[in-house]
Amino acid sequence: MNSIYPILEQFNEEHLLFPSYVAAFEDIDGLLGLHRETGITQNLLVLGESGTGKTTLCRAIAAKYPRTVLTERDIVPVLHVPIPCAATIAGVTEAMLAQLGDPSPAFGSISTKTARAIKLARALSVELLLFDEAQHIQDRGRLPTQYHVGDWLKTVMDAINVPTALIGLPRVGQLLQVNEQLRRRFSRRRYLQMGQGGETSIEAECLQLFVSLGATLPISLACGAFGWAEMGQRVYYACDGRVAYVKKLLSGAIRIALDRDLREIGPTVLEEAFTKEVWWEGVGQLNPFNSGFRFRKLNQVNEPFERGLLGTRPVARGRT
Ligand SMILES: Nc1ncnc2c1ncn2[C@@H]1O[C@H](COP(=O)(O)OP(=O)(O)OP(=O)(O)O)[C@@H](O)[C@H]1O
Numbered sequence: 539m540n541s542i543y544p545i546l547e548q549f550n551e552e553h554l555l556f557p558s559y560v561a562a563f564e565d566i567d568g569l570l571g572l573h574r575e576t577g578i579t580q581n582l583l584v585l586g587e588s589g590t591g592k593t594t595l596c597r598a599i600a601a602k603y604p605r606t607v608l609t610e611r612d613i614v615p616v617l618h619v620p621i622p623c624a625a626t627i628a629g630v631t632e633a634m635l636a637q638l639g640d641p642s643p644a645f646g647s648i649s650t651k652t653a654r655a656i657k658l659a660r661a662l663s664v665e666l667l668l669f670d671e672a673q674h675i676q677d678r679g680r681l682p683t684q685y686h687v688g689d690w691l692k693t694v695m696d697a698i699n700v701p702t703a704l705i706g707l708p709r710v711g712q713l714l715q716v717n718e719q720l721r722r723r724f725s726r727r728r729y730l731q732m733g734q735g736g737e738t739s740i741e742a743e744c745l746q747l748f749v750s751l752g753a754t755l756p757i758s759l760a761c762g763a764f765g766w767a768e769m770g771q772r773v774y775y776a777c778d779g780r781v782a783y784v785k786k787l788l789s790g791a792i793r794i795a796l797d798r799d800l801r802e803i804g805p806t807v808l809e810e811a812f813t814k815e816v817w818w819e820g821v822g823q824l825n826p827f828n829s830g831f832r833f834r835k836l837n838q839v840n841e842p843f844e845r846g847l848l849g850t851r852p853v854a855r856g857r858t
């Protein structure tokens with residue numbers, strides 16, 4: 539059983555360059571390249587459901603342009619700021635200061651903290667800002683708060699004057715609907731979702747990801763009586779086209795297969811793994827790997843890919 543752990547660990551770290559991920563990576567990378575070459579500052583809104591790889595993408599961009607430690611100062615080309623749940627202006631400023639290496643992010647009034655963050659970002663030669671988890675601004679619910687944090691973001695972007703990517707769940711689009719100045723700054727958008735290539739269907743792209751990830755495992759995948767094209771559809775419904783769920787499903791399947799000394803990972807193992815790892819109520823017709831499955835998206839109420847209601851209507855709570 540112990541030998542499962544290195545396999546799972548290695549599998550968890552697998553990093554694949556699937557089309558929508560590569561397109562988003564190139565778009566963000568392009569912002570930095572354009573700014574370096576021409577001084578032009580363009581921004582981008584990157585939207586994707588949970589588990590589509592947004593944070594992984596931010597980390598990959600930051601890894602491409604790592605922090606350099608010089609004797610006189612550090613250089614931080616890419617600043618990745620996850621917006622905290624309590625997305626007050628103070629909270630977001632502190633998150634930014636923490637990423638900039640400020641020793642006391644909580645110290646000072648909001649305006650002095652903001653000024654410090656801008657000064658530090660310039661001193662560290664930040665060339666690209668990545669604000670991840672942007673939906674937390676919207677989740678604050680109260681429109682005045684959304685405006686204030688939006689205005690803060692606009693001020694910081696204008697003062698630092700480097701390209702910015704605002705990254706979050708699709709509902710961030712609604713935040714921009716109520717803030718015209720942010721909307722203008724983030725008029726360019728990229729959706730981190732499969733099936734945008736035109737030539738390849740979403741099911742085929744999902745199958746490709748499933749097979750590529752499966753190829754990194756020590757036990758081979760099998761489609762059984764379904765055939766590969768149908769297997770692609772089933773994987774799509776099981777994972778909603780999100781890389782995180784493809785990984786969850788396969789890591790559950792490899793556990794079962796190794797535990798039972800199986801020679802391959804086929805529909806029966808995947809059916810069990812789906813129930814264990816993705817949706818415990820996903821049995822029988824509600825399990826994409828069951829022969830009775832109805833081939834429909836599992837996004838109804840209480841199903842695993844139900845769209846979050848949070849943020850679709852104003853909720854009175856918290857303070858600014
Ligand atoms: N390009 C990739 N190749 C392989 N695995 C990936 C890739 N991108 C993401 N993953 C896997 O999917 C999981 C979820 O990714 P990530 O945290 O980046 O999603 P997210 O879109 O930020 O989700 P959330 O909105 O919930 O924060 C990660 O743990 C990682 O294992």
Ligand SMILES: [Mg+2]
Nearest residue numbers: 592593594671
């Ligand atoms: Mg994330």
